[in-house]
Amino acid sequence: xxxxxxxxxxLLILIPSLSxxxxxxxGSRVNRLINRFFNDTTSAAExxxxxxxxLGYSPETGVEPGASALWLFRAKGDSTNRLSEVQTFAFFxxxxxxxxxIDNAIYxxxxxWFFLGxxxxxxxxxxxxxxxxxxxxxxxxxxxxxxxxxxxxxxxxIKPNLFLGPEIDFQHLFSVAFxxxxxxxxxxxPTGSDGTTNLGFGAALVxxxxxxxxxxxxxxxxxxxxxxxxxxxxxxxxxxxxxxxxRGFHPHKKNNVIAWQVVGNFMKGxxxxxxxxxxxxxxxMRGYYxxxxxxxxxxxxxxxxxxxxxxxxxxxxxxxxAGTATVAPQVKAxxxxxxxxxxxxxxxxxxxxxKDIFLRLDVGFTREGPGFYFFTGEAF
Numbered sequence: 001x002x003x004x005x006x007x008x009x010x011l012l013i014l015i016p017s018l019s020x021x022x023x024x025x026x027g028s029r030v031n032r033l034i035n036r037f038f039n040d041t042t043s044a045a046e047x048x049x050x051x052x053x054x055l056g057y058s059p060e061t062g063v064e065p066g067a068s069a070l071w072l073f074r075a076k077g078d079s080t081n082r083l084s085e086v087q088t089f090a091f092f093x094x095x096x097x098x099x100x101x102i103d104n105a106i107y108x109x110x111x112x113w114f115f116l117g118x119x120x121x122x123x124x125x126x127x128x129x130x131x132x133x134x135x136x137x138x139x140x141x142x143x144x145x146x147x148x149x150x151x152x153x154x155x156x157x158i159k160p161n162l163f164l165g166p167e168i169d170f171q172h173l174f175s176v177a178f179x180x181x182x183x184x185x186x187x188x189x190p191t192g193s194d195g196t197t198n199l200g201f202g203a204a205l206v207x208x209x210x211x212x213x214x215x216x217x218x219x220x221x222x223x224x225x226x227x228x229x230x231x232x233x234x235x236x237x238x239x240x241x242x243x244x245x246x247r248g249f250h251p252h253k254k255n256n257v258i259a260w261q262v263v264g265n266f267m268k269g270x271x272x273x274x275x276x277x278x279x280x281x282x283x284x285m286r287g288y289y290x291x292x293x294x295x296x297x298x299x300x301x302x303x304x305x306x307x308x309x310x311x312x313x314x315x316x317x318x319x320x321x322a323g324t325a326t327v328a329p330q331v332k333a334x335x336x337x338x339x340x341x342x343x344x345x346x347x348x349x350x351x352x353x354x355k356d357i358f359l360r361l362d363v364g365f366t367r368e369g370p371g372f373y374f375f376t377g378e379a380f
Contacts, residue, residue, distance in 0.1 A: 164206075
């Protein structure tokens with residue numbers, strides 16, 4: 001499992017030392033760079049841009065140097081507009097593997113437009129455990145492939161906090177090498193195992209009264225969307241999906257927040273394995289490898305208690321979280337006794353005080369072991 005945290009753990013530990021160094025170095029260039037990174041001097045309406053290093057490791061790739069960048073801004077520089085964010089994460093390995101991730105939540109002036117999406121361009125091995133809720137975690141296949149994902153919603157405000165608009169999803173898996181495990185049984189080759197290209201069109205209805213996507217103190221987010229894929233629309237397979245995502249954020253005491261999320265993915269047709277509903281990852285069911293369990297349908301939920309920051313600190317905080325999820329080939333086949341559980345805790349550092357943005361380092365625990373995650377902003 002990729003863990004891009006090694007440098008950043010050390011970076012967080014060194015913050016007190018860097019603050020002391022600032023006093024020693026006075027007005028030096030190093031001091032100015034440190035101060036710019038760790039102290040947000042821009043106003044709430046001004047743009048902010050930060051780049052910071054990452055260093056990960058996984059058995060499939062070895063060492064992964066990389067960098068993350070975060071761009072924050074408000075439409076027309078107006079502090080009454082919502083905070084928009086664009087996040088990027090890029091990495092490479094010494095085995096000629098690479099990846100570029102981009103996530104965006106961009107609000108127009110007075111919320112007239114809302115652009116919500118994510119992009120992935122990578123050559124990175126994916127672990128494949130099979131399909132269903134009873135797959136073994138001992139001997140996964142390793143799928144070495146190039147992968148492109150471009151998903152974007154272009155939403156127009158129809159009422160305050162309510163948006164409607166088209167959604168497009170393009171996914172291309174190519175140059176695939178499906179490597180069966182050296183030990184244990186071989187996996188039956190799934191749909192799309194030799195590569196697949198699918199272009200889906202649909203629509204999304206979104207209710208969103210959040211004012212800071214990266215750290216929601218109070219509000220609601222709900223999305224209901226539909227996507228259809230068909231060979232007549234440049235897809236290799238014919239299938240469709242209905243997706244539901246509901247989140248609530250409730251303040252508790254001065255700085256604390258109780259946050260929860262419920263997600264449902266429901267698919268029909270001939271779905272390629274790389275586009276099935278998946279359990280795991282950096283957002284839902286932290287601790288499980290993304291795709292540890294996969295199928296046409298998924299139900300998942302999580303709850304998190306956030307202390308942002310601690311009552312005794314201006315910059316440091318923490319969270320505790322728990323989640324549950326299950327997959328099934330059909331909606332009527334969901335079984336509660338096959339539900340998976342995950343939970344964990346995280347450390348937070350307030351990177352942008354005036355914009356209320358935290359760095360998060362999470363450790364998720366499952367029955368199969370821990371997973372580590374380092375990102376800007378909360379998981380949901």
